[in-house]
Amino acid sequence: MSAVRRLVVEADGGSRGNPGPAGYGAVVIDAATGETLAEAAEYIGVATNNVAEYRGLIAGLTAAKALFPDAGTTGPDLRVHVRMDSKLVVEQMSGRWKIKHPDMKPLAARAAAILPPSSVTYEWIPRAQNKHADRLANEAMDAGRDGRQWEAAASTAELDAPARTPLPDRGPPGDAAAGAAKARAALAAARGGTEAGTLFEVGGEGPETPEPTAPEPTDVSAIAGAEAAAASASGSAATPAPQVGWAAAPDLGAPATFVLLRHGETALTPEKRFSGSGGTDPELSATGRDQAARAAAHFAALGTVQEIVSSPLRRCRETAAAVADRLGLEVRIDEGLRETDFGAWEGLTFGEVRERYGDDLTAWLADPDTAPTGGGESFTEVAARVAAARDRLTARYAGRTVLLVTHVTPIKTLVRLALEAPAQAMFRMELSAASISTVAYYGDGNASVRLLNDTSHLR
Numbered sequence: 001m002s003a004v005r006r007l008v009v010e011a012d013g014g015s016r017g018n019p020g021p022a023g024y025g026a027v028v029i030d031a032a033t034g035e036t037l038a039e040a041a042e043y044i045g046v047a048t049n050n051v052a053e054y055r056g057l058i059a060g061l062t063a064a065k066a067l068f069p070d071a072g073t074t075g076p077d078l079r080v081h082v083r084m085d086s087k088l089v090v091e092q093m094s095g096r097w098k099i100k101h102p103d104m105k106p107l108a109a110r111a112a113a114i115l116p117p118s119s120v121t122y123e124w125i126p127r128a129q130n131k132h133a134d135r136l137a138n139e140a141m142d143a144g145r146d147g148r149q150w151e152a153a154a155s156t157a158e159l160d161a162p163a164r165t166p167l168p169d170r171g172p173p174g175d176a177a178a179g180a181a182k183a184r185a186a187l188a189a190a191r192g193g194t195e196a197g198t199l200f201e202v203g204g205e206g207p208e209t210p211e212p213t214a215p216e217p218t219d220v221s222a223i224a225g226a227e228a229a230a231a232s233a234s235g236s237a238a239t240p241a242p243q244v245g246w247a248a249a250p251d252l253g254a255p256a257t258f259v260l261l262r263h264g265e266t267a268l269t270p271e272k273r274f275s276g277s278g279g280t281d282p283e284l285s286a287t288g289r290d291q292a293a294r295a296a297a298h299f300a301a302l303g304t305v306q307e308i309v310s311s312p313l314r315r316c317r318e319t320a321a322a323v324a325d326r327l328g329l330e331v332r333i334d335e336g337l338r339e340t341d342f343g344a345w346e347g348l349t350f351g352e353v354r355e356r357y358g359d360d361l362t363a364w365l366a367d368p369d370t371a372p373t374g375g376g377e378s379f380t381e382v383a384a385r386v387a388a389a390r391d392r393l394t395a396r397y398a399g400r401t402v403l404l405v406t407h408v409t410p411i412k413t414l415v416r417l418a419l420e421a422p423a424q425a426m427f428r429m430e431l432s433a434a435s436i437s438t439v440a441y442y443g444d445g446n447a448s449v450r451l452l453n454d455t456s457h458l459r
Helices: 049-067 087-093 105-114 131-145 176-190 286-302 314-327 350-356 358-366 379-396 408-419 423-428
Strands: 004-015 020-030 036-047 077-084 120-124 256-262 307-310 331-333 401-406 436-441 447-454
Touching (some): 020 049, 020 131, 049 077, 049 087, 049 105, 087 105, 256 314, 256 379, 307 314, 314 331, 314 401, 379 423, 408 423, 408 436
Parallel strands (some): 004 077, 256 401, 307 331, 307 401
Antiparallel strands (some): 020 036
């Protein structure tokens, strides 16, 4: 019987905005001695939290395999125990949760293909017990923020980690220095690098690389036998599968909370006329100004709004200014929050559009890819614009409460996307002038709709 070499891999990943600037960290530990054998960390650009966590797992398993490349053949059998504070990754890689999101499948496939599934076990641990990998991930993100890559020479992650207790009966520690050199060379080759010390050598830097893709089976047991193909799955636009159910969630930190305030009335509002970004850009009416003042008083009483971002259109800027003056905050403008361009329908009622452009209206109601008559925006185009604004703002305001002063379509779109509802759901929501809706965005990619069309502050 061949000897068994036991390693522990601790891995983590983070995204400041989810998606936002992201990085991962991983450490390989000798289970017998508690000695750190290898560290990996990398800034990976804009990605989601779950993508970064999977990237950390892949780096950790790759490093473990590279330490003992002859394991299972001429060398000792290798057993790797993975410890992570990501419930999602642990449960999916253990085969207890199916992998439904297409962006997670290729990453899980790559992780499952690094070592035989029978040689790897997984354990969820609290975040406080994963400080070494967490610190590495944060060092990588800090480096990316400063326009550089993580450097081992500058790392203090191991110093911040809690003391480890060696596990009994785990076999000889082996030649860690030689193994680490093999790990550096193998990881550099796997990532297309030319430097042997890319990840672990003092002063080394780790370049960004694309992720390979793989077939898309529904669970890890099927994924384990799949070979990772050489296509890209960078995750820059990935939306991770949120945690579902009543189980306790890991510590995700404070969400980015968007308080969505529709602007106050204009002269067109009570007449229910199309009023988008391609029309006359009307100002608030007297009623609208009163509504804005009431909203301002409401938010002043709550004391929760920390930032204000507005559509560039006049009715929103006036509403936002009323709140900002009351709260003593500045208003930032984001073009992504403007209303749909309704083309030739601007200023018309629904009935007038049906009379003049009946076929076009019918097509628009049936297909989100159809634009209004005369070169307006389709709901699909608006959704892409609003989603990009959402991603920018969640990255910028992670953990903060932000008042977004915007319009019917952007608010409905944010709610629809949070619920993963079809485009037709846009026609199933009512949004009154100066109403308030709220969506929270968590670090695991989950979005929670907390409020919709509240007008109690206007009464």
